[in-house]
Amino acid sequence: MSEQRGHPGTGGTPAEGCDGNAAPYVLGALSESEHDAFVRHMADCAVCREEVASLQSVVSALPGAAPQLKAPPELKRRLMADVRADARRRAAQAASAARADAPRRRWTTWRPMIAAPVAAGFAAIVVLAIVLSGGGGGAPRLIRAEVTAPGASAYLTVSDEHASLTVSKFPPTRLGEVYEVWVKRSGNPEPTDALFNVTSRGDATVAVPGGVRGVRAVLVTAEPDGGTSVPTTTPTIVARLD
């Protein structure tokens, strides 16, 4: 039997454009660019999708082939300490949010997909409010952020100690990545649980969790899906508050 065969039922040769990448794909053995290209290819290739589904079931069982070990107890202690601290922080944030006025809460909890179409209008209203009020008093403060994406823009809207970030014309993250919001006080950037992606038009609006009291800058980086605890890429957005 030949070692290189194609899709089931395709006569033993890979279909045109498929390149036999289903197996390396499910094993995680494609380079990043090959992976992205194959994902795009699968969108139009039912044969590859079927083969991936078939092989994926085997790969899901492969972890069982590793010698089965006991996770070290100290690993759980460290992990749960981080998780409980984060849970307390979230609870404090929720309590803080509950004290905020209801209309703003409703705005900041809208999903980006819903909020995006009105985001530009919202920003315009905020600008108008600042112009009319002279930028002082209790009016929202609008901070233009530095961005790395050509043609894109981002604004941080700060009202009291709360803030939301509005981005437009931003590129989508790569497959398996998400935009993560960070706050920087005096030390290293601190992660938040604000993870987002942009609409097909590149828009999104996301609340900065926990407010911005003592925060010197709000940052956004592209990170692996699920976010990380320390930034792994250069910030694509930097909004300085001081």
Added chain:
Amino acid sequence: MAGMFRALRSEAGTESTAALRDLADEELMQMVRRGHAAAFEVVYDRHADAAFSLAYRMCGQRALAEDVVQEGFLSLWRSGGRYDRNRGSVRTWILGIVHNRAIDALRRRTVRDRGRISDDGLAERLPAPQRTELEFARREESREVRDALQALPQEQSRVIELAYFGGLTHVEIASILEVPIGTIKGRMRLGLAKMRMTLGDPSEVVQ
């Protein structure tokens, strides 16, 4: 579902821990999404050994494997809402996260370093005890998967192990083995197809 609400009502007490342990992973993930640390702990307890075993097999170093597992579970804690039951079990999802994190860690090293690591790993095994019926079933399942992998022709099992556990790309494997890329892809595909025939439907594994 009723169990989940009981657990939610009494999340601070030991009773809640017992109630949580009766819940399915999918129900626990709904609670994790809402920031329920005790529910997360139960999910961790259920899958940490498998996650660490996979990470250790891939990284070959205990400290690096611990970092990978910790980062993977923290990611799960922070993205619990992203779990989609239509795309597989919680266990498969978790192990997928850990696998991707381990690949990231491995690919920050040189190919030569990665070749050495797997040998170190074999010298530092930490055997886990078999205590419960579920653990026994999982041990059996592991044995079947290992047997199926070892039953493959050596050139097929080798490329699958280098790719899945070694984090190598098909191009790197072709370079190491000095074999055409197309041959490597064919060996991967044939090996996985044979394992699928041997194991039946491995998606029905013990969760």
